[in-house]
Amino acid sequence: MFAFDRIPNPTLGMAGLEAQLSEEERAIQEVAHRFAEEVMRPIGRKLDHMTPDEVVAAGSPLWDYVRQMKEIGLLDLQAVGAMSSEQKARMLPLIFEELGWGDPGLAIFSLATAFPAFAAYMSGDPELIDRFGNGIGCWVGTQPDRGSDLGDIQATQVHPGTKQGRGNLFAKVVGDEVVITGQCSAWVSGAPVATSGFVFCQCDYGDGLWNDQGGLNYIAALVPFDKGVTKGKPLDKIGQRPLPQGEIYFNDVVIPKKYVIAGQDTAHGAFFGALTFANMEMALTFTGVARAAFEHALAYAHERKQGGTQLINHQSVRARLFDMWRKVESARAIAHRVVNYNYGPNGPHVLGSITSKTYVTQAAFEVANEALQMFGGNGLTKEYPLEKIFRDARAALIEDGENNLLSLVGGSWLSTWYKQQHGL
Known part of the structure; x- marks a missing residue:
């Protein structure tokens, strides 16, 4: 039983229903959030309006992002590699959710372009590290x-x-x-x-x-x-x-x-490991995307008037907002659970990562879709942020493994586990 002398307002963290974070974790979360807000979102909006050739050209804002990401050191390979499994399970969710909240395309760019360096460092070969450990x-x-x-x-x-x-x-x-x-x-x-x-x-x-x-x-x-x-x-x-x-x-x-x-x-195992990490990271990143869509909808509902009052005063709007909220919280819960599994004694395994990737990206798309609907016609315009978030979330249903195919693979792994447990 819980007992209250008075009924308090809820205490929510940057990422919703947060349990206690350590001082170090809170500091990293705040650094990542500030970087996402002050660097990623403005640059992401600029790049979104540019042609693909302009995005990669010399002088593009993309290179300003690359420089600042390197300077801030959030994804420094040596620092991440030096973390214990327990530290990774605590820190990576905080970092990637904030980066996804900032701009998922830029977040994925930073991870995907580091894959050769990851592989080189994991090999432990000084020659490979020297040849492939830096650069894009x-x-x-x-x-x-x-x-x-x-x-x-x-x-x-x-x-x-x-x-x-x-x-x-x-x-x-x-x-x-x-x-x-x-x-x-x-x-x-x-x-x-x-x-x-x-x-x-x-x-x-x-x-x-x-x-x-x-x-x-x-x-x-x-x-x-x-x-x-x-x-x-x-x-x-x-x-x-x-x-x-x-x-x-x-x-x-x-x-x-x-x-x-x-x-x-060993090549099958190498890909298995890469996909396990990539799908896990997708779930963390798109938890941030879902949260961004919800936060925009929550703010808009308190600003926009319809029917003589703010949207938030309509019962149906509050119900729709709460549905978005619980999807964001559920997405974060499964994303964190899978990270803990993958860095725990029973993991890692692609079954967990597929579970989180497919669920979270679907939830992010649904939240973005509902948030855009709440913005009405404004949601369809580039003046407001929802149409970009909607497009970004839609891409995630195919990215790093199309969700239906991943679900088939996940179902096969469940069958394999069942047969092993029952001697079939």
């Missing part, structure tokens, strides 16, 4: 003719009697070298400005591309973009326009085997 990179995985097959790395969704498509980008091991040929899709984040890539593609190790399950053999390698690499035009899209994306062409690019991070026996 990208994570090359998706291909034009393969769509969501990449998300089904274990080929659990392959139709009986068939096999996954060959795709457009493949590697071949030749002696002590690897030759990479073909193109990735136009959805590779950071590609137009990247100087290297963490490339994940199908590979012929000498016995063909396909394995016995109808899936493909893969390789994960660090690839510099200085020789044999060309790029297409930056992608023009409706959402997350501050995030430059584009295709890359590999013209018989030769790299030494030393640059291979994961080979035939």
